[in-house]
Amino acid sequence: PYLNRRDVFNVAITRARDKQWVFFSGDQSKLGKESLLNQYLEYIQFHEAKSLEATYEEDPFLEAVLAEVERRKWKSWPHFMLAGIVVDAVIQTPIATFGVNLVGYPGPYQDALTVAQIGVLKRSGLALFSLPYTLWVHRKKRCLEAMANFKA
Incomplete structure (x- = not known):
């Protein structure tokens, strides 16, 4: 009931100066359509998805990797943001979930992540698999075998 008061809810969500992180561990469907919290969660989910779509750039290397991932019926999330860092893709195989750092193909994904970024991702619980374009x-086939056997 407290979060359904507009004046209180407005203060709660406008305190962030630069970035706001929202963690919600409940069942959103139980909040009800009129709930201010539910309306806010729906709003940020929609706009976050649109924001990532708008910044996603096509890349033949990434598309080739994702096609092979799909062919093996693994799950993938391209252009995945974690801890403020965009990971080229997150892949889920039957044995692990890990980030893929595409390196070397000219384009938006050619640069490797920095040591500092890799450290942040590691502390966040995401292991990284570096995948050089030349390899x-x-x-x-060897790259795909290594991904299939990668243990995060």
Whole structure:
């Protein structure tokens, strides 16, 4: 009831100066359509998805990797943001979930993550698999085997 008062809810969500992180561990469907919290969660989910769509750039290397991932019926989340860092893709195989750092193909994903970024992601619980473009071109089967056996 307290969060359904507009004046209180407005103060609660406008305190952040730069960034706001929202963690919600309840069942959103139980909040009800009229709940201010539910309306806010729906709003930020919609706009976050639109924001990521708008910044997502097509990349032949990424598309080739994702096609192979899909062919193996693994799950993937391209252009995934964690701890303020955009990971080229997050892949879920039957044995692990990990970030993929595409390296070397000219385009938006050519640069490797910095050591500091890798440290932040590691502390966040996401292991990284670095995938150089030249290795992908010359030894794709070996790359896919390594991904299939990668243990985060």
